[in-house]
Amino acid sequence: MTTVRTRFAPSPTGLLHVGGIRTALFGWLLARQQGGQFVLRFEDTDKAREVAGAREHLIECLRTLGLLYDEGPDIGGPFGPYTQSQRLDHYQQWAQKLIAKGRAYADPYSAEQVQTFRDQARADKQAFLYRNHRPQQPPIWDGTTPLRFKSDPKGYAWHDAVMGDLQTGPEVIDDFILIKSDGYPTYNFAHIIDDLEMEITHIMRGQEFLASLPNYLNLYEALEIRPPVLATMPHILAENGNKKLSKRDGAKDVLDYIRDGYLPETLVNFIASLGWNDGTEQELFTVEELIAKFSLDHVQRSGARFDEKRLEWMNGAKIRELPLAELYARSQSYWPATATAADDSYKRQVLGLLQERLKFLAEIPQLSAFFFTDLAVSPELISTNKQLQKYAASELAGWLQTSRDSLAGSDFSSPDLTDRLNALLETTGQKPGVLFSLIRIATTQSPASPALADTMALLGKDRCLARIAAQLAAFATDA
């Protein structure tokens, strides 16, 4: 019994978005579940498309989500190097083996000539097959032209761990390029060599590779190696349209979500449940549960749409599950500038009141503003309030004055405030909707807040009375 070894093999050509990370997540889950290894490998064979900083970004995404790899470019491992551009000698060796076997040959055509063939095929409404133009007597390969695989066209029937049993005819098999004229291997060649040498047991990848799979099977045969378990993942579709989720369509990358205050465990849970379920009605999973329950045969075969609303809901649910101390520790970088002077104990209590209404941590500044600074009196809060807009300023001022007089005698503990607020309903003869809205607006200058007594208790007596005074002054000028 061999140990399970999975890999995530991105090319450093851009930022990693949620669609791309799912392949990594599933590979990681499987490796962890089976007690195997998860490998990171950079497929940097296209130097033209390489984006500076992409490697660091990919590593940061994996680390942030907790998808720690056991072997990789920056940490090494027994099968290194883990960067394809540093493995050119490996590909060269295997290429020579294929040449020796008569299964690889130099491409004698110029790019323009090949393009002509391609255009012709298109004009004939046919799929382009290079092998239809396979040269009779190709020149010796000197490394300055592409090296092509000499395919052996035949039909295949194979099993995909996600898609099930698949089959194709010989018409999809072609002489693809193994090594480009710049000396770098193509993905098609390099990944097969690397997965073999790194002893990868399960290959997970997006369905865009499904069409080339028969070609890989053909190459596996030529190399006389047994293919790993193949698992094809459906695409994650963008919110609008049916296109594959991509950066161009405004898809946020993983770190964007982290910056907005989505918890890593939310992202992991959400991405896992986009296209996978355990067969039950469970929606929320801890990472440990995912590791225990994940299985390739429960991966959905159809594409899933990314639903931000659902992600928000899930993040809110995860935030509420967190112990306050843990949530507070994670909230550090989200507090508004006005909170820097506040002490930890106070901020922690504020967070306690906010916890049940946060959807993501970046909402903290907006929801907590009035806890840290005195907001200016806003007449619109009253004029747009359904309960209050029908009363004259003098009436409101009267009730607020009565309230102030009572509150001035309070110790501002939450229970005492509750008692006094309830008593004030009697004294003023107003409904809670009216009186409490009035006091809330006076003390917070915000349209919404946590429960009134709790909010006032935390704000403290001095601050609340001062704010009520400011509101009364505004009423006076108004009248």
Added chain:
RNA sequence: GGCCUCAUCGUCUAUCGGUUAGGACGCCAGGUUCUCAUCCUGGCAAUUGGAGUUCGAUUCUCCAUGAGGUCACCA
């Protein structure tokens, strides 16, 4: 155009021949002596279409339709 894949509420999904087709998000309504939110209750909402197999099809087969992928010296 060739080849391949897919198809259940608006969205994510359960069902592996027999269910009043279930759950979740969102939405709507109500409740939790105030707002926003949480929580609770209820409501709206789906098996793409047509044949066939079967006592019985969401489920199996075929066709159609729709969607996606692929046909690069990109991965």
